[in-house]
Amino acid sequence: MSRETLFNAAILALLVAVPGWALAAGEPFTITLATRAVIFALAAVGLNIALGLGGLVSLGHAVYFGIGGYAMGILAWHAQSHTPLIDGWLTLPGTKSMPVIWLVAIAASALAALLIGLLSLRTSGVYFIMITLAFGQMVYFFAISWPAYGGEDGLPIYVRNGFPGLNTLVPIQFYGICLALLCAVLALNAALARSPFGLALNAARQSPQRVECVGLDPVRLKLVALVISGAITGLAGALFADLNRFVSPVMFSWQMSGEIMVFIIIGGVGRLFGPVAGAGLYVLLEHLLGGVSEYWQIFLGGLLLIVVLFARGGLAGLIAGRRVAHD
Amino acid sequence: MSPILIAEQVLNGLQSGVMLFLMAAGLTLIFGVMGLINLAHGSLYMVGAFAAAAVAAATGSFLLALAAAMAAAAGAGALVELVVIRRLYDRDHLDQVLATFALILIFSEGTRWLFGSFPLYLDIPDWLSGPVTLPGGIQYPLYRLALIGIGLSVAAGLWLLIAHTRIGIRIRAGENDREMIAALGVDISRLYTMIFALGAALAGLAGALVGSIQSVQVGMGEPVLILAFVVIVIGGIGSIRGALIGALLVGLTDTLGGVFLPELFKLIADPASATATGSALASMSIYILMAAVLVWRPTGLFGAAT
Amino acid sequence: MAIRTHLAAAAALAVLAGGAQADMKIGMITTLSGGGASLGIDTRDGFMLAVEQAGRDDVEVVIDDDQRKPDVAVQIADRMIQSEKVDVLTGIVWSNLAMAVVPSANAQGLVYVSTNAAPAQLAGAGCSPDYFSVSYQNDNLHEAAGAYAAGAGFDNMFIMAPNYPAGQDSLNGFKRFYDGGLAGEVYTELGQTDYAAEIAQIRASGADGVFFFLPGGMGISFLKQYADSGVDLPVVGPAFSFDQAILQAVGDAALEVKNTSTWSKDLDNAANAAFVAAFEEAYGRLPSIYAAQGYDTANLLLSATQKADVSDKAAFRAALAEADFDSVRGKFSFASNNHPVQDIYVREVIKEGDIYTNKIVSTAMTDRDNAYMQECRM
Amino acid sequence: MTEPVLSTHGLHKAFGALAATQDVSIDLRPGEIHAVIGPNGAGKTTLIAQICGTLAPDRGEVRLLGRDVTRLPPAARARMGLARTFQISALAMEDTVLQNALLGALGKAGRPWQFFGAALGRADLRGRAEAALDRVGLWDVAAVRAAELSHGQRRQLEVAVALTLGPRAFVMDEPMAGLGAEGSHRLTALLDGLRAEAPILLVEHDMDAVFALADRISVLDGGRLIATGSVAEIRADKAVRAAYLGDAA
Secondary structure: OOHHHHHHHHHHHHHHHHHHHHHHOOOOHHHHHHHHHHHHHHHHHHHHHHHHHOOOOOOOOHHHHHHHHHHHHHHHHHHHOOOEEEEOOOEEEOOOEHHHHHHHHHHHHHHHHHHHHHHHOOOOHHHHHHHHHHHHHHHHHHHHHOHHHOHHHOEEOOOOOEEOOEOOOOHHHHHHHHHHHHHHHHHHHHHHHHOHHHHHHHHHHHOHHHHHHOOOOHHHHHHHHHHHHHHHHHHHHHHHHHHHOEEOHHHHOHHHHHHHHHHHHHHOOOOOOHHHHHHHHHHHHHHHHHHHOOOHHHHHHHHHHHHHHHOOOHHHHHHHOOOOOOO | OOHHHHHHHHHHHHHHHHHHHHHHHHHHHHHHHHOOOOOOHHHHHHHHHHHHHHHHHHHOOHHHHHHHHHHHHHHHHHHHHHHOHHHOOOOOHHHHHHHHHHHHHHHHHHHHHHHOOOOEOOOOOHHHOOEEEEOOOEEEEHHHHHHHHHHHHHHHHHHHHHHHOHHHHHHHHHHHOHHHHHHOOOOHHHHHHHHHHHHHHHHHHHHHHHHOOOOEOOOOHHHHHHHHHHHHHHHOOOOHHHHHHHHHHHHHHHHHHHHHHHHHHHOOOOHHHHHHHHHHHHHHHHHHHHHHHHHHOOOOOOOOOO | OOOOOOOHHHHHHOOOOOOOOOOEEEEEEEOOOOOOHHHHHHHHHHHHHHHHHHOOOOEEEEEEEOOOOHHHHHHHHHHHHHOOOOOEEEOOOOHHHHHHHHHHHHHOOOEEEEOOOOOHHHHOOOOOOOEEEOOOOOOHHHHHHHHHHHHOOOOEEEEEEEOOHHHHHHHHHHHHHOOOEEEEEEEEOOOOOOOHHHHHHHHHHOOOEEEEOOOOHHHHHHHHHHHHHOOOOOEEEEHHHHOHHHHHHHHHHHOOOEEEEOOOOOOOOHHHHHHHHHHHHHHOOOOOHHHHHHHHHHHHHHHHHHHOOOOOHHHHHHHHHHOOOOEOOEOOEEOOOOOEEEEEEEEEEEEEOOEEEEEEEEEEEEEEOOOOHHHOOO | OOOOOEEEEEEEEEEOOEEEEEEEEEEEOOOOEEEEEOOOOOOHHHHHHHHHOOOOOOEEEEEEOOEEOOOOOHHHHHHHOEEEEOOOOOOOOOOEHHHHHHHHHHHHHOOOOOOOOOHHHOHHHHHHHHHHHHHHOOHHHOOOEHHHOOHHHHHHHHHHHHHHOOOOEEEEEOOOOOOOHHHHHHHHHHHHHHOOOOOEEEEOOOHHHHHHHOOEEEEEEOOEEEEEEEHHHHHHOHHHHHHHHHHHO
16 A cells, blocks of 8 residues: 555544544534535546646636536525526426536536636636636625625525435534535545546657647546536535535635635645645634634645745645556 | 716815825836735735824824834834735735735734724814815815825835836846846845835835825724725736726726716605615725726736736 | 634734633634634624623633635534533624625534624524624614615615625615615625726716615725815715725825714613723724724623523523623614614714714614514524 | 658748748658758747647648648548657657557547546557556556656657557657667667658757658758758768758758
């Protein structure tokens, strides 16, 4: 077993063990905290597909996170207020069913990623960063001023949505759902990285002209990566909204985009479990440092600087060592 | 809507455009010469405003406050360049984004730690306050006219600097070929520090000038930073001329969109919902402008073709 | 696991039962860092001043910083409910954070007493017997501004607010009691800092007065730019832009502006005089409306514990609804939807020595309740 | 005479006042190695960029297999059978030699939209990639990262990737650049055997290699084609000697 495999296994074991420990130690809130970390990790794994595999420095992933959140918010709000979602030649009701909400969240954020990708992938490098940031800001302003679903106040959902056969109101069961989804997406990520698509995408990141010269279209590869990435981050957004039983435009803010990226960097770019480690560490720091000082973000900033300047592999790089070639 | 009002709104658009230019010019210069994307540029804008507010409170002099703003921002810029930024020139954009994002956190919380959470007081001096009457009977604040004047002078100054001075030659050489300029015997790291400090000083100046008619508070820099990014994307990265044209376009679109879109919607909807919808759309107008420019010219109006 | 409960200031003030189980455990979620921290700090300081004055050793307060982020506020609420088993929640400054926390806290059976935020949803269809607002209903100050404008003879006002729900509620609240004409009705961008375009519209509109609702830095920017524009129409607004902390950053530009408030430091009653003096003594600054509301909230909670045990929820709610405490606002009672019935005043910004502050000039509304009682069925 | 595989007709490209390519017509016939030489700045790189589609000409056309491809993007030309190698190696440096070759095979197969199943496990792709590596002599370093290869090995890998495409024509941009005598010699032998597979348009500075390999030579100078002919003809051409060989000799 390589060190990276051990590192991954250790993180997974930790995630599985947390609720048991929390219940035994009489700290049930830790489960909520761990759920938050797992959902952030899911969002970051999504971004990592665009960033780590595709080299797309998207500073606008909060768009997909927020769209996922609003997919949940809008569907559940219509269900709880017993108003139809669409009322025209076709009448569609809202829903409180998690699987349906997830599908809608995935589809809606994938569509948004497709539209933003079509425009922003006309450029590359630093233009791409600025443009994704700008589109994020555009959606944020729209969400604030669009009155139909609460605008800046957001939408409260009184009761967490349901999942067949489970009681999602019990923190540990909701945590289980989130962890299972995270594992599924990690498996998907691992499969993608090894697949023919992953091979081509990986090459498109390193040398787009090479990919062109073997007859493949690097822009289309990146676009598909962005769509998959956005869809996963959207799913995370739906879960995040369910965790809080609330959505608001804050999910669209550019700071959110920055934070999702920070998770990856602290954990390790392009590493399968990097985003998971990063999100966990971030939530832990937020919790612990927040108790030490109101100005805890100074420490976060300092840590981030040190990681970027001196420990580029992030946590995964420190613990698991440098990346080795596949196979 | 009267011609006077329209003229006044155009002046307003112009004024917000030239202030954006001060931000965008530094960003685009730093990117053009050093290849660095600097998210912390908005923090330098904030540093300028806070320095100006502190010095104005201590001395009562507006000019001293402006000088202090530029000096503080240039100093902070040079320091950051020496300690952090110069390690980033050879890194990829991702590292640059993250390191400068970290700098935002440090600057913002550090400023809050030093100055507290309350907004600071900074006002325009008496000799620039009040309105003047322009030809055509337009009443317009003298201070805003002064802002337009200062912004355009800085633009002209930058053009002179780059086109006609030794340092300008070095900057242009640096843009084209780092190795060549090193071969010319120019101390490249000193040149970079100077350019970064120059960009920072412009941001600090903008922060102080704009801070005088707005609220000096933590986090004031980031909205401007994002607008400046839009400006640069529209104008073309690395082009000072593009930054000027882009800034004016964004300033005018933002101002005129906010005024005329709600009016336009009133033609087709009832006033209350027209104002709300029109305003919502207006807040998106500059991004729509950006998208349109991208479709037409992916590298911006004055960007080099790739 | 270390849990960040007692921030330094709170720890000094919170009266902790030495090992004994406190009879009432209050969870305070408020904004103590980032933009807007000044409001939360005042809320906390006013609240803790009342707790300290009461000298009760059976009341425990845990305080945490929501960073003005809804998700953080929800997370803190979950922790306080699940781990710390608080009896009551309070302290949230912002409506959007209140919307995130209050309904789910009520659904989990907790009483929430608001020190400030009181959005329309929670007063109308979303009202709850477990939710009390000690401050006002969000529309109140705007309604009072409308009533004042109508009474003062304005009949062509230019009205303006940011384009978000509270802004839309603001203009609707104003129009509810203002029956004159409108020279203009403008929604600005939330967080907008330059109002040159709107000021030009005001100048061209032929209005006889301006009503604006621009909380925080937006109000500072607008007032400074307005003062410099040479447009000298009278201005009226709700108290938020004329708060003690903000006024010092606006300076002369705010002088003589009329604003509506449920409280002012010169309000003439014994409880208020004692509060203002004690607050200045304890913290070395003048109290703001947020401090006054925090102080009243604490006193309301303390008064209810005298009458009922917090574990007997029905009795405790009834005790709260009686509002049997000395409010710094003088008379104070609850309407049927647990929002205040109170007088609302018109204040004017003045300068006392080097400090900008407010003085009451008239009463805009007497015994004002709110517009949403009909929609509230509980 | 047989139909040329690849040809340009009156290609013209200017950057501002500088005409980088002026009225260049050149063709590549089956079975030949056609070398393009010229001094620095003669317009060789610009010409290749137009042939491969990364740069659009101002005037003129590019034909591949009898079809006008002037407006087609590089990927489409590659799918038609145009294989290119780069002057500065454009490999995926973090990937292994085998993965780089697999990418070519994947491009040839034209189906990158397979999200599951390991690329390395695809027998068809792998067979094609391994055959190409074998052909250029990189079989024993298949598991090494491209970044760790020697300069000469990277050149060989470039050729291997081109081979996986099963191309109808090669365009090679200075494959010998930076190689030592031995590396040059090995690559020359490799290219020599390739012409039977598909003709090669070879842009090269190394005159020994050019004279050893080329069936025909075209000479560019100042963006113009000043001569085309057999090796002997070019050696004898006065204009060429004056413009180029004279200086070089």
